[in-house]
Amino acid sequence: MKAIVAVVAALFTVAALGWALLAYAHSGHDGKKPARVPLPNMATYKGEQCVEPAAEMRRNHMKYILHQRDETMHKGIRTTRHSLKNCINCHADPKTGSVRGKDGFCESCHAYAAVRPDCFSCHSDKPEQEARNTAGVRPAAVRARAAENVRRAVSGKTP
Numbered sequence: 001m002k003a004i005v006a007v008v009a010a011l012f013t014v015a016a017l018g019w020a021l022l023a024y025a026h027s028g029h030d031g032k033k034p035a036r037v038p039l040p041n042m043a044t045y046k047g048e049q050c051v052e053p054a055a056e057m058r059r060n061h062m063k064y065i066l067h068q069r070d071e072t073m074h075k076g077i078r079t080t081r082h083s084l085k086n087c088i089n090c091h092a093d094p095k096t097g098s099v100r101g102k103d104g105f106c107e108s109c110h111a112y113a114a115v116r117p118d119c120f121s122c123h124s125d126k127p128e129q130e131a132r133n134t135a136g137v138r139p140a141a142v143r144a145r146a147a148e149n150v151r152r153a154v155s156g157k158t159p
């Protein structure tokens with residue numbers, strides 16, 4: 001009996017969470033002023049539509065970017081459609097010039113969903129900038145990684 005109560009309670013929680021997320025996702029979608037609740041900022045700033053249908057992106061954007069990263073890092077394939085830089089070019093807030101920050105497109109939703117992907121310690125969170133390489137990665141971060149690879153190669157421990 002206890003187990004059944006627990007399962008029912010869990011199902012209710014999941015349903016409520018799902019509903020809340022959907023409601024939030026829809027509320028800010030048209031870029032109107034959000035209600036006075038800490039909703040994630042869903043405003044997008046450039047372009048008519050996303051690189052994939054919005055509903056698909058909401059659920060699966062991480063798969064697209066992580067796949068893109070693997071293609072680039074391991075196979076040297078470079079395309080722009082799902083590149084992180086491309087996301088940022090459209091989704092950065094023109095006021096802060098960033099997708100991060102309290103109301104930043106990526107960070108506000110991640111804060112809400114309680115996920116913290118660590119991408120911006122190396123990658124720029126801002127639209128295209130001269131001093132950065134093709135993937136918007138900080139040169140110092142790239143140099144650090146290259147140095148690490150050299151150390152590994154010299155010590156015979158390949159990654």
Ligand code: HEC
Nearest residue numbers: 065068069072083084085117118119122134135137141142
């Ligand atoms: C330790 C530094 C570091 C971290 C942390 C990091 N990356 Fe990268 N990333 C790189 C480097 C270096 C490249 C290769 C850049 C190049 O070759 O142009 C790269 C390339 C990429 C690419 C392919 C280039 C592009 O923009 O299409 C994607 C996508 C990407 N990373 C996504 C991510 C995501 C998502 C995260 C967080 C989950 C992340 N990276 C975290 C260093 C990092």
Ligand code: HEC
Nearest residue numbers: 025042044046047048049050054057058061082086087090
């Ligand atoms: C050409 C500009 C453009 C690019 C590039 C772009 N987006 Fe979008 N994105 C939009 C627009 C406009 C919307 C609004 C919804 C739509 O497509 O109808 C959107 C919607 C979204 C949503 C859904 C937000 C919501 O309302 O729930 C997510 C998540 C998202 N984008 C993530 C990304 C990621 C991650 C990338 C990079 C792989 C990316 N976008 C690249 C313009 C862009």
Ligand code: HEC
Nearest residue numbers: 040058061062065087088091099105106109110113115117
């Ligand atoms: C609509 C809300 C929303 C928006 C907007 C959003 N994300 Fe996410 N993101 C999530 C959720 C929720 C997860 C965790 C999903 C999971 O774990 O299954 C996530 C996970 C990720 C992950 C995978 C983290 C990991 O370690 O597995 C990456 C990378 C990521 N998001 C990148 C971005 C980038 C870059 C942007 C902005 C261009 C962005 N997201 C915008 C909701 C969002």
